[in-house]
Amino acid sequence: MLGPVEIKSVSPVFVGRASELAALDEALSRAAGEGASSASRTRGEPQALLIGGEAGVGKTRLVEEFAAAARRKGAVVALGGCVEIGADGLPFAPFSTALRTLHRELPAELAAAAAGQEGELARLLPEWGETGPGGHDEEGTARLFELTARLLERIAAERTVVLVLEDLHWADASTRHLLSYLFRTLRAGRLVVLATYRSDDIHRRHPLRPLLAELDRLRTVRRLELARFSRDEVGRQIAGILAAEPDPAHVDEIFQRSDGNAFFVEELAVATAEGCCPGLSESLRDVLLVRVEALPETAQNVARIVAEGGSTVEYRLLAAVARLAEDDLIEALRAAVNAHLLTAAATGDGYRFRHSLVREAVGDDLLPGERSRLNRRYAEALEADPTLVPADQRATRLATYWYQAHDPAKALPAVLDASVEARARHAYSEQLRLLERAMELWDAAPQEVRAALRPFDYAEAYPACGCDPATTPLRYVDLMAEAVFAGRYSGDREGALKITRRALRLLEEENDPLRAAWFWVQRARLVQAMARGDGWPELASAQELVRGLPPSEVHADVLASVAAWSMLHQPGPEALAAAEQAVRYAAMVGAREVELNARVTAGGLMTAAGDVEAGIAEMTEAKDRALAEGVHRVAGRAYINLPSALEGAGRSREALELLAEGTGHTHRFGLLDAESWVWANYSDSLFSLGRWDEAADAGAKALQRAQSAKPRGTAALCLAQLACARGDVEEAVRQLAAARQHFGAHDLMPQQWLPLAHLAVATAAAQDRLPDVRAEVAAALDAGVLPGTHRYGWPMLLAAARAEADARVLPAARPGREQALARIADAAGRLTLDAPLWHAHEAWIRAELLRAEGRDTVAAWSDVVTAFEPLERPYPLARVRHRLAEALLAHGGDDERARATDLLRLAHTVAEHLGARPLAGAAGALAQRARLPLAPAPARPADPVESLGLTSREHDVLRLVAVGRTNRQIAEELFISPKTASVHVSNILAKLGVAGRGEAAAVARRHGLFPAPAQAPSA
Structure with missing residues (x-):
């Protein structure tokens, strides 16, 4: 009956999806800049789309149709799919596959786009060679993500590129995080990023669910949900499959059974046409297995082997596992392909199920013993010949096969090897999952297997605590330590904190103070990062554990951590002593990074104590050595602290030279938070030197580069300071609120709460809220302006004194004024005067306090102007010139009017140039009241x-x-x-x-x- 009818499993007619395809075509046009201005066509406008739908609804077919149309328009299409092996995903698998396509189709362009960063990008595309020597840290993943985003922008600068990532429901955590980063940060390039996922698989606890919720909030991401087919569309699909007009009753039956699911329509249509009578079965799973059961036995066995091997199985690996004669294997594969069960992989070197639903049905039909036996054969084949799979998949797949084979002796070392590779690729989420699996396998693995494992191989980020890693066996607690790092670096700080708690309970039963101290230091960092405290109780516990012990790397690290904490919270002699001892201990045991880090801290504490030149020299030497020895993170920290110390001493121009180097260094090595701190310091120094437009740009860059809360808060402070000086009080208040939110309340440091208080005082004064001014000042002084925090204390006290002086004529300001002025004077008397800048501030505050009492004099303001004139601080100099002019006009005679005129002209000129509207307005108003011309006489002065x-x-x-x-x-x-x-x-x-x-x-x-x-x- 069916002899003359040509039956196709896939309809040659593309049914429905007109609106979805139009949306994709529109995105392609927008990315290519069609219909836009010439500038937009040159830049391109990246497009981000998510396509969701239940399994079998037609996502892949829609993507195929769109990709074909995009290629016809000249776009390069790079397709990558998330790879499932058992219950696991491969780190960055879709991005690696897509980059391989670009590497194949655009080799010269991709090489140029990656120039200089091949070592880091090799974590995604091993074809670029060995991964770079970059250290492991919490910014490692962000660094890789940033480089990937810039790579895609550069490759899509001159041509339209479509990046397709399929099956996100199988995506590993690293892939999800990278996709989120791209969707949030891509700003240029003719690029379309398209991702698909199964919506029916996204249950409440599915890891993709939070990402979808996050992306829904981005206006730049468009989400399409594919609905099932209507009855008419089902009819057209069946007609295409059968190459004939179907019987309406047949269409009704299939539509009812399939409920409009495109894949089920295909399976039911073919099964019915071939006389399989699927209507007798109530289970669609049975429908999916109909085609399998119709195959010869050998082909069925091959299908089962492919189902257990992963999303795609390479031909050579399949041959090794099937153990068939080559002719028999090819015949079996041909039968499965002709039955539209299997299809050749896109790369042409393997096979996959045409639809994952069939693969899942075949896999579910395997018996438990059959499944473990197949995984063992896969593992044995791969172990015998590692070249059977791509190099970047080898370790993960071997670990998965041995784990699924239920062989702890083989699985434990294989899982640990895979964790090392995940760490090398900055896939820390996958590393953590593998380490958790290793801890699960630990007790089940034979003792001789565990004894052969070495910490050096599997826990390189964890110090050996005085043991020789070449001869000391790996311990369970070593795995926990490595898992703490993986948790921190992947962002799973909650999980890492739980592991430290378990490890410390375990170590209570052992006499191992160094390992316990190490875990306490990690807990300190975690509770700070999680806003659970300031970390001092944990550091104190670590310090107590190492007290009296001989030098070791852990001991030095504890002391360095204590010193760094004290520098930020309670600088003083004890902190400096801890830093110097950390330097000595680290030098003794050869812990070079700890030593250089402690030297940076020691230098900062020296400058805070008033020994500015010695402190700057110490930090400079530490920076130079860190650069020479490739200790990039310490060099990045030095590029933050050293210019900050110079700025604190009033040497802004010297700071700028270092900051210019620092932006390049931190950007080159992907130290994103460090780069944000450097840009924030850049903004501060530019503000001091009167280069306010550049300061605004630097502050914006600091905000853009920041990855965590505290650098964002510092960037917001920079922008608040600038807005306040320019008279945009509303913007200043907004940025101040943002800074408070970023900093939180759990661990405020003087370098944060003093600038917050300074700007809160300044904005409150600008809005004539003197009670709020006094409340902010009182809170700041109650907390204490500690020694070493003068850089932040002087501006806050100055803002308070100015506010009191400006409000002196207000009757409401009189109550409490005497006490407020006394507290300001007392606090200023306890701050250091170790730099000309702070001598100038002290003179300025003294003059403002006199003005607040109506007793300021020309001499007092002359002293302030004289103090500021050599300091390269145009804005403060303009402000005090304005005050001196005011004093001259109030207290001087007629012969002082010419001097006052010149001072006002200078102050007004600088204010106009900077955009300091309040100062310009005040200078203009004073000149108008005194009937002084701000514009110079038209004739050039003779002298x-x-x-x-x-x-x-x-x-x-x-x-x-x-x-x-x-x-x-x-x-x-x-x-x-x-x-x-x-x-x-x-x-x-x-x-x-x-x-x-x-x-x-x-x-x-x-x-x-x-x-x-x-x-x-x-x-």
């Missing part, structure tokens, strides 16, 4: 000394600066040395109160010293 205080030689130098001459050119023209020219330029910048040569030229022209350069005639 520049009278207007700006310049010498005759400085006038000549400024003339050359105004026309763009360098110091060397100035020296040649005026017959002086370049060094002398540099000194003259520095003096000019200080006298004019500007930060750079361009501003100096602008001030000179504004005062009419030199004519503006002639404009070239237009063509």
Whole structure:
């Protein structure tokens, strides 16, 4: 009856999905920039889409149709699927497969896009060679993700690339995290990222569920849900399969049985056409097995072997496991392929089930003993010939096969080997899962197997605590230590904390203080990261355990951790002593990273104690050695702390030079949080030097690069400081609130709560909320401005003194003023004066306190102006010049009006240049009240000394600066040395109160010293 009818398992007609295909085509057009401006076409606009639907509903067919259309339009399509082996997934499997496609189709372009980062990106694509030597840390995964995002943006800069990731319901945690990162951070490139998943598999506890919820909140991600077919669509699908118009009753029956599921429609249509009468069975699972049972016995056996081998099984591996003659194997495979049960893999070197539902049905039909026997044969074959599978899958698949074979003796070392490979790829979630499996297998594995394992092989991140790792067997507690690292690095801090608790209970029964101390240090870091405390009780426990013990790496690390904590919370002599002892112990045992890290801490504590030059020298040497020895994380920390110390001492220009190096170093080595800290410090120093637009850009970059809460909080503080100075109080309050939220309340450090208090005082004063000002000041002073925190204490006290002085005429401010002023004066008297900048701040606060009492004098403000003039701080200098002008007009005679006019003009010019609206407005209002002209007289003064205080030689130098001459050119023209020219330029910048040569030229022209350069005639 069916003889003349051609029956196809897959309909040649693409049924339905018109709206979904249109959405995909629209995304492709937007990514390619079609219909956009020329700039948009050049940049491209990345598109992100998720396609969900139940198993068999037609996701793959839709993707195939879209991919074919995209190729016809010239796009490069890179397809990667999540690989399931038993219940496991392979780390980064879809990305590795997709990158292999790009490597094959665009070898030169991909090589250029990855240039300089091949070692790190080899964690995703082993074809790039050995993975780089980058250390393992909590930013390792973020570093890899950032490099991957930039790689994709570069490869899609000139052509449209479609990246398809299928079967996310099988995705490993690392793949899910990388996909989330890409969806959140891709900003440029002609790129479409398309991912599919089974929605019916996503139960309440499925690991993909949180990711879907997160992506739903992103406006840049579009989610499509495929519905089942209608009856008409089912009819058209059956007609395509049978190549004939079906009987309506037949369509009704199949539609009712399949409920519109496209794959079930195919299976039912073919089974009915072949006379299998699936209507007699109530189970669709039986329908799926109909085609299997119709195969010859040999083909059925091969199908069972393929079902247990994973999503795809390589031909050579299949041959080794099936143990058939090659002709018999090929005949069996041909039968399975002709029955539309199996299909050749996309790579052409293996086989997979045409649909995972059939594979699952065949796998579920295996007997328990049959399943373990097949896994053993897979493991034995792979162990005998490791080349049977791709290198990046070998360790994980072998570990899975041995585990599923229920052979602990073989499974334990195989699982540990796989965990090492996962660690090398920064797949820390998978490493943690494998280590948990190893702990599960530990007691079941024979003693001789465990005795042969070495800590050096499987726990390299964990110090050996004085044992020789080459001769000491791996211990269960070593696995727990490595799992703590994996938990921290993968973001599963809760799991890592639980492991430390179990390990410490286990160690209570043993006399092993070094291992216990090590776990206490890890707990300290975890509770800090999880906002469960400040970590000091845990560090104190570790310190007590190592007290009196001989030098060791753990002992040195405990001391270094205690010193680093104290530097941030309670700097003082005890902290410095701990840091110096950590340096000595680490040097004794050769723990180089611990030693250099402790030296950075010691240098910071020296500067906090007032020994600025020695502290800077110590940190500089530690930085240089860390760079020379490739200890990148310590160098990154030095690039944060050293410029911070220089800025704290008022040496902002020196800080900028180091920060420029630091941004490059931290970016090159993917130290994302460190890079954020460096950009935040950059913003601070640029703000100090009056380069506010650049400071805003640096603050935005700090926020963008931050991966964790505290760097985000610091970046928000930078932006709040800038907004407040420019008069945007609403934005300042918003950024201040964001900073408070990022910092939290569990572990506030002086370098956080003092700047928070400073900006809270400044914003409250700007809104005339004096009670809030006093409350913030009282809270800050009650907490205590500790020695070594002067960098943050001086600005806070200054803001408080200014607020009191500005409010002195308000009757409501009188109650409590005397007490408030006394507390400010007392706190200022206890802060260090170890740098000219803080001498200047002390003089400024003294003058503001006098102003708050109505007793400020010209002499007091003159002292402040004199203190700030050589400091390269244009904004504070402009502010105190404004106050001196105010004092001159209030207390001086008519002969002081000219001086006050010049001061106001300078203050107003700088304020206008910086965009400091409150200061510009105050200077303008004062000039208006005093009837002083802010604009200079139109005629050029005969003597520049009278207007700006310049010498005759400085006038000549400024003339050359105004026309763009360098110091060397100035020296040649005026017959002086370049060094002398540099000194003259520095003096000019200080006298004019500007930060750079361009501003100096602008001030000179504004005062009419030199004519503006002639404009070239237009063509």
